[in-house]
Amino acid sequence: MIDPTSASSIQSMMETIRSYQSQAASSSNAAGMANTASSAQQMGMTGMGGASGVGATSGAYQAKNISAPTTELPNFTDSVRNLLNKVNDVNVNSEKMADAYQRGEDIPLTDVVLGMQKASLSFEATLQVRNKVLKAYEDIMNMPV
Secondary structure, eight states: OOOOOOHHHHHHHHHHHHHHHHHHHHHHOHHHHHHHHHHHHHHTOOOGGGOOSHHHHHHHHHHHHHSOOSSOOOOHHHHHHHHHHHHHHHHHHHHHHHHHHHTTOSOOHHHHHHHHHHHHHHHHHHHHHHHHHHHHHHHHHTSOO
């Protein structure tokens, strides 16, 4: 049979969790905790049940970490375009090195071969990513609604 949980046991568990959180936060970032504690005191924040101290600082610390980033991230289209441009640049450089070697310029054959292998690998990796994205798109489109 399941024992009903009492309010005191829940409260003691919450206090234990708060103490572990404060220990982890203080050991990893003592300076950040000092800033968070001072900002929590300035804002008048308190922990669960109006208690101040460890619960208040860890609650403010958690709220600070959960906030959304202020910088804008590049969108998916720009990221894909940049990656495709990089793959194209590797391929163009490989072709230029091969042409220069064929013209008799002073380029080691090993550099030419390595450049060609880099171009081949980057193209194959791009092709595999494209295949995975298309497969995921097909899977999503075939999902029952």
